Amino acid sequence: MDIDLNTLRASIDAEVNRREFERLPARDDDSLPAAGLIDSVAAFEPIDLEGYLPEPPEEHQHIEPELVAELLPEGRFYNWLKRPPFARHLQRPRIYSLLTRASRLPGGARLSNFIYIMARGIAYRIPALARLLEQSKQWRYLPGRLAGFEYQANQGLYAHALAVQRNERYLLDRLQRLEQRLREQQAQAARTAGAPAAEAASPPAAMPADLYVDFEAHFRGSREEIRQRLAANIPRFKAVAALFSEPVLDLGCGRGEWLQLLQESGIAAVGVDSNPSMVQCCLDAGLQASVGDGLAYLQGLPDHSLAGLTAFHVIEHVPLDVLVRLIDEARRVVRPGGIVLFETPNPENLIVGACNFYTDPTHRNPLPPALVAFLLEARGFIRVEIERRHPADPKLLLQGQDDGLVQPLNRLLFGPQDYAAIGHAP
Structure with a gap:
């Protein structure tokens, strides 16, 4: 359950103001009492906040002893733990949580998974080992991250190459159009200036x-x-x-x-x-x-x-x-x-x-x-x-x-x- 802090703050302010108003003496006019405001802190009474608090996590709730055997998964090591004198300790939240997390690892409810969870928890409580584990995790994920970076870099270079190719083609086409327009304008200028007529496209008059x-x-x-x-x-x-x-x-x-x-x-x-x-x-x-x-x-x-x-x-x-x-x-x-x-x-x-x-x-x-x-x-x-x-x-x-x-x-x-x-x- 999420706590809406703004709603909680508004409820507290409203309740404080209401109780302070009820303690003020009644007066004929709307002016404040001569003695000043009543100390609202001294007049404050606890407000029931139970409706605003979240439910406790399930993993920390008390588990009935007879339910532990049903909730924990089957496994030779786990079945051994369910017997006395260990069964009465399984209802403790921390132990039950460790056993549950170990059963979710590959291989299921096994002693090796439980030992791995315990060793990992102990290692993370030692600062030097915790840093070493984090660094090893980063090194383990490094090849995948480098592969992703390489893919993104190749995609970026490919997109850039396509853009350059399109721009080059566009510039060449535009240059060709500009050259054609220049030639047309030059031809138009020659016609306007009365350039000498070109020789005939058919046989000249040298032959009748x-x-x-x-x-x-x-x-x-x-x-x-x-x-x-x-x-x-x-x-x-x-x-x-x-x-x-x-x-x-x-x-x-x-x-x-x-x-x-x-x-x-x-x-x-x-x-x-x-x-x-x-x-x-x-x-x-x-x-x-x-x-x-x-x-x-x-x-x-x-x-x-x-x-x-x-x-x-x-x-x-x-x-x-x-x-x-x-x-x-x-x-x-x-x-x-x-x-x-x-x-x-x-x-x-x-x-x-x-x-x-x-x-x-x-x-x-x-x-x-x-x-x-x-x-x-x-x-x-x-x-x-x-x-x-x-x-x-x-x-x-x-x-x-x-x-x-x-x-x-x-x-x-x-x-x-x-x-x-x-x-x-x-």
Whole structure:
């Protein structure tokens, strides 16, 4: 039973005040007696506090001799103690408490447990032994405490490492976004200041427009051949069109083979080309296209206004600085989750890089796949991949018994003639 000291104090004060008030003489007015207050200490009578005192502990209560045998557990040593002349001493609280505590140890009611309890009690009454026992207890628990400390330390270090990793990733992402914003602002400042127009993303005017149409038909292939090559790209853009409603822009759309494939697949698409004859071919086929410089056209589009952007055999026609600005504008106008695809001749094929590339006099220089992939990643695109495509005619492959020599030569001379650099906007 717990004693509520505040309640007890309040009861005592109330009883003292009541008895003091009863001893004051009755007066007509409310003033105090002239002789002063009656000595309340002398008038104090003991108050019955029995209701406030706790019950005595059970282990110190008197135990009837006939109950000791029933309360103590069974055991050879305990059964021996229950016999005369020891039985009459078992009812003493201290002895009964010692026997009870000893029976609760592992092994139960045994002489060894009783001797251990007695020796432990005696040892704790000797100051030097008590300190030694406490120190041994601390040493016994030390491995477990060290293990717990090690676990907590490892958990703390792990949480700290995760926090550092998240902060590092956050800072890198933020730095990338800031760099992208800086490039966009620089491009906007260049447009506002009337920077000179970039070179066209399609063939320059060194070759007449109508002549270039004939050139494409003669060297690149017929419309059906080009459609067969480009059809492999449709699944990528169908996935994008299923998520977004914005159109796909084709830079240097040429005769419109790719635009026509997109239209037949139900994908909204527009094209731009600097060659009026090429654009007229698209318009005659019922496609949406316009005459203009590819970079200037991109600079006039709002942010995140395209689901995707393609440029088939365009980037080899422009200088490097224009290509970088073209990629920057593509990063700005393609919405997050959108896709960009740049296809160009593959200089890893030695015949393409040394000869076929220069068949088109409007080509500037071959672009290695690693360079284009680097530019896309450096300018903010993610999951960049290089897809090599369009190998040479198998009839041209070298034949021989030495595969260790023939296969590398076939790969270098007749391997993929084009490659596509594909990136995704984050």
